[in-house]
Amino acid sequence: MTDILNLLRSNIRTLVPYSSARDEYKGEEAVFLDANENPYNQPLNRYPDPLQVKLKARIASIKQVKPGQIFLGNGSDEAIDLLFRAFCDPGTDNVVAIKPTYGMYKVCADIHNVEYREVLLTSDFQADVKQLLAAADSHSKMLFLCSPNNPTSNSLEAADILALIRQFQGIVVLDEAYIDFSTRPSMAAKLREHPNLVILQTFSKAWGMAGIRLGMAFASETLIGVLNKIKYPYNINILTQRAALQVLSGPSQRDAWITLILNERSRLQQALSGLPLVKQVLPSDANFLMVQFEQPREVFDFLIARKIIVRDRSRVPLCEGYLRITIGTPLENDLLLQALKDFNSPPTLQNL
Numbered sequence: 001m002t003d004i005l006n007l008l009r010s011n012i013r014t015l016v017p018y019s020s021a022r023d024e025y026k027g028e029e030a031v032f033l034d035a036n037e038n039p040y041n042q043p044l045n046r047y048p049d050p051l052q053v054k055l056k057a058r059i060a061s062i063k064q065v066k067p068g069q070i071f072l073g074n075g076s077d078e079a080i081d082l083l084f085r086a087f088c089d090p091g092t093d094n095v096v097a098i099k100p101t102y103g104m105y106k107v108c109a110d111i112h113n114v115e116y117r118e119v120l121l122t123s124d125f126q127a128d129v130k131q132l133l134a135a136a137d138s139h140s141k142m143l144f145l146c147s148p149n150n151p152t153s154n155s156l157e158a159a160d161i162l163a164l165i166r167q168f169q170g171i172v173v174l175d176e177a178y179i180d181f182s183t184r185p186s187m188a189a190k191l192r193e194h195p196n197l198v199i200l201q202t203f204s205k206a207w208g209m210a211g212i213r214l215g216m217a218f219a220s221e222t223l224i225g226v227l228n229k230i231k232y233p234y235n236i237n238i239l240t241q242r243a244a245l246q247v248l249s250g251p252s253q254r255d256a257w258i259t260l261i262l263n264e265r266s267r268l269q270q271a272l273s274g275l276p277l278v279k280q281v282l283p284s285d286a287n288f289l290m291v292q293f294e295q296p297r298e299v300f301d302f303l304i305a306r307k308i309i310v311r312d313r314s315r316v317p318l319c320e321g322y323l324r325i326t327i328g329t330p331l332e333n334d335l336l337l338q339a340l341k342d343f344n345s346p347p348t349l350q351n352l
C-alpha cells in the first residue's frame with residue numbers, strides 16, 4: 001500500500017484550510033470578543049468546538065482509539081461525502097462497492113460525478129473478493145464494504161474483509177453501522193496495521209440517537225487530519241455535542257436496548273418463519289430482518305393499510321421477494337405479527 005496521501009486529489013493535498021476564530025484560541029474561561037457572536041443567550045450564543053475535543057476524548061476511551069483517529073460528522077453521510085471530496089477527481093476516478101448495499105455510497109458517487117462500480121455479492125451474501133479486486137484499476141480510489149450489511153443483514157467474513165484491505169490499492173471504507181447488534185468484533189482493532197482502512201459507525205442505531213445526526217469515522221491520524229481540513233468548520237452543533245457527551249458520561253440504556261432488541265429479533269425470527277405466507281427469514285446480525293414473501297407487494301400494501309411501514313426491498317438484486325423489517329418494541333412487533341396473521345384470512349364479523 002502506497003502512502004495514502006498519494007491517493008488524495010492534488011487540490012486537497014495542497015489545500016490551506018479555513019482558520020476559524022475558535023481554531024486560533026482554544027481556551028475556555030475568557031472574554032470572547034473574537035468571533036462576532038452575541039454576548040447574550042448563553043450557551044447557544046457561542047460557536048461549537050470545531051474539533052469536538054471533549055466528545056472525542058470520551059469516544060476514544062470507549063472505542064480504544066486515539067482522539068486523533070476520530071472524525072465526527074453530521075451522520076455517517078458526512079464522512080462518506082468528505083471521503084469522495086478528498087480522494088476522487090470527478091469524471092476521472094472511480095470507486096468499487098459490493099451490491100446490494102446501503103444506497104448512500106452510490107448517491108454520493110453520482111453527486112460527485114465519480115463512476116460507481118458494483119460487484120454482486122455471492123449467493124450466500126458474501127463479498128466476491130476476486131471480482132471486487134478485478135473491478136479496480138489505477139483510478140479506483142475507494143472500496144465500500146458494509147458489515148453487517150444493509151439490506152442483507154449478514155456480516156461479511158473477516159478473512160475476506162482483511163484480504164481486501166491488504167490487496168485493494170486504495171481506501172477501504174468499512175461501514176459498521178450495525179456492529180453493536182452483531183456477535184462479531186469491530187475491525188477497529190486493525191486500524192493500526194492498515195493505514196488505508198476507514199471504519200464508519202453511528203449514533204443512529206444502537207445508541208438510539210438518529211435525530212441528533214452524529215456519525216463517527218475511525219482511521220489513521222493522517223487520514224482523519226485530511227477530513228478535518230476539508231469539513232465545514234463547525235459541522236457538529238452545540239446541541240448534538242452536548243447530547244452525545246451526556247449519554248456517554250452517565251449510565252446509558254444502550255446495552256439494555258441492545259439486549260431487548262436482540263431478544264425480540266430472535267422471537268420475531270421464529271414467529272415469522274412459522275407463518276405460511278413467509279418463504280424464509282434470513283439470519284440477521286443487525287436490528288432488522290429480511291423476510292421473503294410469496295406476495296411481497298401485496299403484504300407491503302396490506303401492512304401500510306394497517307399503518308405498519310416496512311421497507312420494500314423485493315426488487316433489489318439477490319433480495320427478490322424480500323421486505324426489510326426493523327425490530328420494534330415488543331408491542332410493535334406483536335402488531336406486525338397479528339397483521340401478518342390477518343393477511344389473506346377472511347375478515348371476521350368484528351372487522352366488517
Ligand SMILES: *Cc1c(COP(=O)(O)O)cnc(C)c1O
Nearest residue numbers: 075076077102150177202204215
Ligand atoms: C443507518 C445506516 C447508517 C447511518 O447513517 P447516519 O447518517 O449515521 O444516520 C450508515 N450506514 C448504513 C449501512 C446504515 O444502514
